[in-house]
Amino acid sequence: MTARTEPPEAEPEPPDATPRPALIRELLLVAGLFLVYKLGRQLATGHTAGAFLDAHRVWHLERTLRLPRENAVQSALLHGDTLIHIANTYYATVHFPATLAFLVWLYVRRPAHYIWARRVLAVVTTAALVLPFTFPLAPPRMLAGTGLIDTAKVYGPSVYGPPSSDHLSNQFAAMPSLHFGWALMVAIGLIVATRSRLRWLFLLHPLITLVVIVGTANHYWLDAIVATAMLGIALAVIHPPHRTATTAGRAPDRLAPEAPALVGAGR
Template identity: 45%
Template sequence: MRRWAGEGATLRGDRRVTGLAFAAVLQFLLMAAALGAYAYGRHLADGRPERAYEHARAVWGLERSLFLPDESSLQKGALRWDGWVRAANEYYVRVHFPAITAFMVWVYFWRRRAWPRVRAVILGSAAAALLVHFAYPLAPPRMLPGHGFVDLMTAYGPSAYATEPGQGITNQFAAMPSLHVGWALLIAWGVIRYARGRWRWLAAAHPVVTLLVVVLTANHYWLDGVAGSAIVVAALWATSRIPALDDRDRGRAGASARRDSVGA
């Protein structure tokens, strides 16, 4: 009898592991398909360079009317020492997708209760950004003539883009919004919210560094970062209003409620 009970427990354990593995693979395929569709959608939105340059001039003028720092002046000042450029380009090219992927893996396996909300925020922000790419093509600062920008990825490498606009699968006219900044903010929010220990506050540096990198390398305007952050903040707010995406630690909440009732 004991042997049969042990075999039954082992079988149930094996089925549970198989079920968890199947669920993880399913989630991986879902997110890979969704982000792949987002990347391909960005490519399809690449087709109106005249509008992209017109919008670039409009964004530049709006930033100056808002007294935002001049990106070209900042880049010129930073280039007095160009030792940072290669590292900044590497950060721009190599960190964005690996960081959001590592964040998703961490949330899914170690903060499972938060996964439905994080997934919804990532998918919702990607969908909103894609709509903006179609509605508002925008040439990045490095492609804006007459303002003295240096295309640092071309000059120093590595580059995330083809030599000429329209080549390759990456849309160079999709500067608005910057999900580099938006998803960096999401990562910082998630780590600070769900992790434990004082070290988690270091994550707040990620969106700050990302914003500086995308601006100083002339890949984005300030307002691109603002727009990307606003989309993520709006998605976080929207998901906080949906009970099915409640990501609070109910165990701790329940324990606190029981302590309060005992104290009363």
Template identity: 60%
Template sequence: MLLVGVLFLAYKIGRLAADGHVGEALTNAQNVWDLERFLRLPSELAVQQAVISQKWLIKAANCYYAYVHFPATAAALIWLYLRRPAHYLPTRRLLAWLTAASLVVHLLFPLAPPRMLSAVGMVDTGRLFGPAVYGSPSSDALTNQYAAMPSLHVGWALALAIALILATRGRYRWLWLAHPTITLLVVVVTGNHYWLDAVVATALLGLVAALLGHRAPAALAIPEPRVGEG
């Protein structure tokens, strides 16, 4: 709880710092958009337009973005704590340092999400179809809407998937990768993140994991099942 409180305080500081850099965040957004087109990455606009006519699908994406991220993270951590305690501490540490590193990037590189790039045709699917996670950027005092890069939705989802793959047995354990895959598609379709946000989150996750790796050797071993477990 203390760790969560410290991270939340840091996030609030980042939110206050972003207030004076709205113009910079919008300029960075256009630059990221142009860079992605230069790199010939798939257009977020094309992906959004391919789905937006299916209202049930876009609402499902909005709900996944709004309601799955934190509950899935909490459920995975609780399960690791209760059933795979050797994996819990390294995973918690990885998420904490990934979040802290991401907050630094948010401060150094404020970035408006693609849903704010109305000039290129992107829309805010949460506001149009519901449920909406964010209010108006000018009056939203709780969240930092100019912190698109890196995507913590993707970073956390990938970190948890890897932790659960390492902590479980059986050929179907690789299906945990469905969570970060779906999360990536959802954050793009809803206009909340760019492809590069996910790329940077993945790279940052790898860097943090490498720096912490020497401190958590126990997490690399798949534990034997306990008595009574399948």
């Protein structure tokens, strides 16, 4: 009888051999990125009249383009107080920590992909800060005549105060939506950096984010579309690292130890 031979088990993928950047420098760079994000939006305040005029233009442009009304998404979320409260909480508590967890995980497990993702986020964030100076935009929750309500103000939790007294954020900087742009980059970055067949589930993060930002009337569809276009340009210019030929044929990563927890904060 011929002995039956079992196929050899696939070897696990070796860790990324790229040296990690200096931790202190990276902490300063990432902290600077978040600081620029916050301060840049504050510097673009003071364009109230123009922000409402642009809001009406965006609203009518969406109708001309036959985009679905944001009201349909909000109506779906308003079927129950619990659902809209979850949406408001997601908007308030996922944005920053999810992105930070993504960067930390890449820094530890995929240093080369970390450098790539950090550069992309820096470029998109910097470019996004230009628009509020040239195109201030009031969010749909402030726009009269649309039938939309400020769900965070009505149902809570809310991260914004009255625009006149809110000195921590610029509420007239709706376009582009970095909430969506960052969420989409988190998903793309994890899909590129991991090899599990389930990695496409990471796209649920930007999908849920899109439903939340539109349903809570914090953003228009066009805010997400512009953010996607800006991210696409950045990704076309800043290419991800290539896997080596020896790595390409190895076993896929398992999802459980690869996926950072997408939990956490703010606008």
